[in-house]
Amino acid sequence: MVIHTLIRLITFFPYHGHRTVSRTFFFSVALAFFDGFPDFRFRKAGYQAIDRICDYYYSLQNKPVKSNVKPGYLREALPVAPPTKGESIEDIANDYQDIIMPGLTHWQHPSFFAYYPTASTFEGIIGDLYATTALNPGFNWICSPACTELENVVMDWAAQLFGLSEDFYNTTQVGGGVIQSTASDSALVAIVTARSRYQRLHPDVPIDKLVVYVTTQTHSLGLKAGLILGLPVYAIPVRAEDDYGLRGHGLREVIERDKAEGKHPFVIVGTVGTTSSGAIDNIDEIAEALRDHPDIWLHIDAAWLGAAFSCPQYRARCHLPTINKVADSICINFHKARAGPFSSTSWGLVNFDCSAFWVRDRKNLTEALDITPPFLRSTEGDAGIVVDYRNWGLTLGRRFRSLKVWFVLRSFGVEGFQAYIRKCISLGEIFAESVRNHPELLELVTPPSFSLSVFRIAPGAVPGLPAHELNELNELYYRRLNERNELMLTQTELNGVHCVRFVVGVQRTERIHVEAAFGICLETAKLVTREFTGSRSY
Amino acid sequence: MVIHTLIRLITFFPYHGHRTVSRTFFFSVALAFFDGFPDFRFRKAGYQAIDRICDYYYSLQNKPVKSNVKPGYLREALPVAPPTKGESIEDIANDYQDIIMPGLTHWQHPSFFAYYPTASTFEGIIGDLYATTALNPGFNWICSPACTELENVVMDWAAQLFGLSEDFYNTTQVGGGVIQSTASDSALVAIVTARSRYQRLHPDVPIDKLVVYVTTQTHSLGLKAGLILGLPVYAIPVRAEDDYGLRGHGLREVIERDKAEGKHPFVIVGTVGTTSSGAIDNIDEIAEALRDHPDIWLHIDAAWLGAAFSCPQYRARCHLPTINKVADSICINFHKARAGPFSSTSWGLVNFDCSAFWVRDRKNLTEALDITPPFLRSTEGDAGIVVDYRNWGLTLGRRFRSLKVWFVLRSFGVEGFQAYIRKCISLGEIFAESVRNHPELLELVTPPSFSLSVFRIAPGAVPGLPAHELNELNELYYRRLNERNELMLTQTELNGVHCVRFVVGVQRTERIHVEAAFGICLETAKLVTREFTGSRSY
Known part of the structure; x- marks a missing residue:
């Protein structure tokens, strides 16, 4: 015991480095002689947790990506x-370690190509560990100044990283950024804010005439917000020939039709990078169509693809210049974990949950969400010197999420962040290229979108197969892929076409994992095609 | 370097104990010779974080509880x-350490008696650290079985801890529990669910005839939900003579008046332990008044005081038997961090955020919030073998919050949890008794509620002072108390009476801190009274 404590005493020094070692530190080490002392037990449990986390990540690729437990285990x-x-x-x-872990699906596994991977970086873990300790429900400035101010600063850093217009910076004291929990949360806040602005502009419009616009490819967050708010949601159909992105004329027609029927569209969710196929709504055309309807709020959901804005070369393709000019609000997930009924996404290197949300005019937010009576609202609060973030979201208390963003942005730096995004995109291109190289068996269903490819067994693999049987074949294909423990993929459906999604976004994924994954996809496609044609010949 | 690594190698063993040390562990230790290796850097940063967290807690009581930074620092x-x-x-x-920490208000400081303290236990920190690492956005069972199942199990454990009726257990596959982020979140979910049920029962009632009931003492979560949902909220007045709790006749009158005017109340938020004064609505009488209105949803907000349900002797006073019989939903915060415009609360020993929410009939939840088309809903999902928690709340992705609850409930055990609650209540009673012992200067404004006392400078301290001047005196009193760095309190207003709140809920608070705090309260009251009468004699 004595020797053990002495050794620990020696090894502590390097971690404190040149910094002054506090008296409490010596105090607690001395007390560690008494084994029952809670401080010692916590240090022990804490070091053990750190060790196990390292072990977990370094042994991850040797584990099966999926959990094989049965419901109720x-x-x-x-x-x-x-x-x-x-x-x-x-x-x-x-x-x-023994009971819970076997029931985890390893979202950080290098062969996890499903949904959209959740980020989990060491830096994010450390940041979140400090945040968990210094618990401050940052509902207003005074209840913990650093929580509010750090969020204020890192959201401006993030705006710069992603190339957003200065209009969205907190320093403008007009626009501003805030961290919400998820993209669902951000969209709900945007829609509530939009409704509130519309009702202030048109106080006589009955609430049951309001309508929310999304597209048939928008994430389920649109429908969910409609359910929560009790508002009808209209999903504008998008077409395969537009690569599943919304076009201006489609939107214009719907607005005119609905207005003629006495309905009041007040918000549209435009998506840059849909969940299913990474489709990008044509924001340029949408902006043009909305020019005559300035009371319709434009919310941009770039939850997944927004991370790519960090690289200037991708911004134009994502309509960022127009977004910067016209969007009322925008959401980019730092954690990215997104799921639809069939499919889901992660990028951004920050541990779940961390959804970055910006508005062009913060007054719309506080008008909609501030329950402080007008006569109690402080001038500081409105002017943005002292922001009360409780009025920028749904809940009062909030986690100190900005800390993990700060740890990640500083430790990667802008260049490190960009390099990571470019790596994911280039790995995605390797996969897409491999699919293209086997046209006899596989095809891309829609052009690959950055690190995401949507593919299926090609019609040519079994010539003459009717569309519904080709779908059956591809459903079987996905089932067989899903039975493999070496990789994890998700399926999706694009306007009635069954297909498989492959997305790269895990920090530890390398070329070798992508090539191995494609090998399995190809081999399985051969086996399934043979199996399918075999069963049909009976 | 070599020596350092060897030492570390030796000291590692005790933490792994009798368990097999993995090959990856040796691998990573060997690699630690190379200083630039990221694994080593992370272990170092991780150990350092654990050390600093220990140091933080052990030096906390020597720091000022409040941050003294200026806005914008x-x-x-x-x-x-x-x-x-x-x-x-x-x-x-x-x-x-150097820049952020000085801007933190220390909510875990033993002299923090403000708002409602947030819990932060070592056990919760370790649980959350593991959760941050094994990131699983548990939106459905398959995306990570353990996340869903552990939440399912610990919510049943929590229901037993708090003495809830078996109707609320997940094992019933009818009722059930889920972890939301905050009490605002829980209330919003309850109100959305209530609205959905009401609209199914009365499909012809226009949405603008719906009304939400709260009381004038309900937490701001009621008004906020109204803002978010675009629904009117009526705050039923409560009276000082009822200790600020809602009575049955008050509710009955309002229902009859509103129904006569064609309005449709569909939900009432009953509070057990209000933010301002710990008032308890008379749930027995409310249940009686609602007997003729079974379509009005009763949500119980016991966010703060619910933790006291863990001790059987307090349950009757909190109307738990009636709640168990009639409430449609109930919220108890494990983290407890609550704030109103003036005041806020923490109990429950689990780190923020962790709001426990139960419903009597889960079908109402999924009918309201499930966006899966009916034909796609699985029988398993509805029967509760495989719960998809995305349909039990607002967002799709969710943190693995059950892990910290599991760590805390196991490490404290039921008896440890109860002992902590009883300690807080007895410390609260010491404070209340001290106030009672100085009637010449101080008074309790309303009977103390468990660990919460609301007090002020008594009218007798300055005889003949009109009510508004007594309020001014007490505002000055709070300002002076607020200038002290040794403790943190919040103020409140009860039906026009200015007063100060004192609540115990920090794990490290002992009798000595409470006595010291009362000493400051008494001394400041003397000084302020002298200052006030002095300035009036000019």
Whole structure:
């Protein structure tokens, strides 16, 4: 025990480096002689957690990406009631390792190409660890100044990283950025804000005449917001020949038709990088169509693809110049974890949850969400010197999320962030190119969108197959791929066509993983085609 | 370097204990010889974070509880743009210590008696650290089985801890529990669910005839939900003589009046432990009044006081037997961090955010929030074997919050949890008793509610003072208390009476801190009274 403590005492020094070692530190080390001391137990459990996290990441690629547990496995493994007496943290941590971990799907696995991967970086973990400790429900400035101010600063850093217009910077004290939990949250806030502005502009319009616009390819966040708010949502159809992006004339027709019927569209969610296929709505044309309807709020959902804005060469293709000119609000997920009924996305290197949300005019937000009576609103609050973030979102209390963003942006730097995004995109291109090289068996269903490819077994693989049977073949294909433990993919459906999605966004994914994954896709396609034609010949 | 690594190698063993040390572990330790290796840098930064967290907690009581920074201090201290090149994690961590920390209000300080303290336990920190690492946006079962199942299990544990009726257990596959982010979130979900049920029962009622009921003492979450949903909220007045709790006849009158005017109340938020004064609405009488109106949803907001349900002796006083019989939904915050315009609350020992939410009938939740088309809803999903938690809340992706609850419930055990709650309540009683012992200067404005006392300078301190001047005196009193760095309190207003709140809920608060705090309150009251009467004699 004594030797052990001395050794630890020596090894501590390098971590404190040249900085002054506090008296409390010596105090707690001295007390570590007494094994029951809680400080010692926590340090032990803390070091162990750090070790296990490292071990986890370094052994990850040797684990199966998917969990093979059966529904209910954990309920069977755990007691029906909490323990009466406290248990040791060692036992709990061991049970986490032995019982909980086998039930995890490894979203950070290098062969995870499903949904949209969630980011989890060491830097983000450390940032979040500090945030969990210094718990400050940052509902207003005074309840913890640093929480509010750091969020204010890093959101301006993020705006610069992504090339957003200065109009969205917090320093303008007109526009501004705030961290929401998820893209669903950001969209809900945008729609509530839009409704509030519309009702102020048109106080006589009954609430049941309002309508929300999305497209048939918009993430489910649109429909969900409609359910929550009790508002009808109209999904404007998009076409395969437009690569599943909304065009201006499509929008114009719908607005005219609805207005003629006495309906009041007040918000449209435009997507840059849809969940299914990475489609980009034609924001230039949408902006043109909205020119005659300045009371319709334009919210840009760039939850996944927005991370690519960090590289200037991709901005024009994503309509960023127009977004900068006309969008009322925009959402880019730093964590990116997105899922639809079939499919989902991660980029941005920050651990879940962290959805960056900007508005062009913060007054619209606070008018919609501030419950402070007007006579109590401070001039500082409105002018942005002291922002009360509770009035910028749905909840009062908030986590100190800006800390993990700060850790990540500083440790990667702008160039490191860009390099990571470019790597993912180039790996995605390798996969797409591999699909293109096997036209006898596979095809891309829609042009690849950055790191995302949507593909299927090509019609040519089984000549003469009717469309619905080709769909059946591709459903079988996905089932077979899904049975493989070496990789994880998701399926999707584009205007009735069944297909498989492949997206790169995990920090640890390298060329070797992508090539191995394509190998499995190709091999499985051969087997499934043979199986399918075999069964049909009976 | 070699020696350092060897030492570390030796010290690692005890943490791995009798468990098999993985090959990757040896691998990474061997690689630690190369200083630039990221694994080593992360371990170093991780150990340092654990050390600093320990140091932080052990030196906390020597720091001032409040931050003294000026608005804008952090923006001045930080660069205007993110760095181009990445920086070392050591530098970032040091900047956190040197620049960010001075801007934090220490909510875990033993002399923090303001708002409602946020819990932050070592066990919760470790649980959250693992959760941050194994990022799984648990939107459905398959995307990470353990996330869904652990939440399912710990919510049943929590229901037992708090003495909730078995109707609310997940095992019933009818009722069930889910973790939301905050009490605002829980209330919003309850109100959306209530509206959806009401509209299914009365499909012809126009949406603009719906009304939400709260009381004038309900937390701002009621008004906020109204803003978000675009629904009118009526705050039923409560009276000082009812200790600011809602009575049955008050509710009955309002329902009859509103129904006569063609309005449709569809939900009432009943509070057990209000933010201002810990008032408890008379749920027994409310249940009686609602008997003729079974289509009005009863949501119980026990965000703060619910933690006291863990001790059986407090349950009857909190109307738990009636809640168990009639409430449609109930919210108890494990983290407890609550704030109103003047005041706020923490109990429950779990780090922010973690709001426990139960419903009596989960079908109402999924009918309201499930965007899966009916023909795609799985029988497993509805029967509760495989719960898709995305349909139980506002957002799709979710943090793995159940892990920290599991760590805390296991390490404290039911008895440890109860002992903590009883300690807070007895410390609160010590404060209340001290106020009672100085009737010449101080008074309790309303009976103390568990660990919360609301007090002020008594009318007798300056005989003959009119009510508005007594309010001025008490405003000055709070300002003076607020200038003290040794403790943190919040003020409130109860039906026009200015008063000060004192709430105990920090794990590290002991009798000595409460006595010291009362000493300051008493001394300041004397000084302020003298100052006030002195200025009036001019």
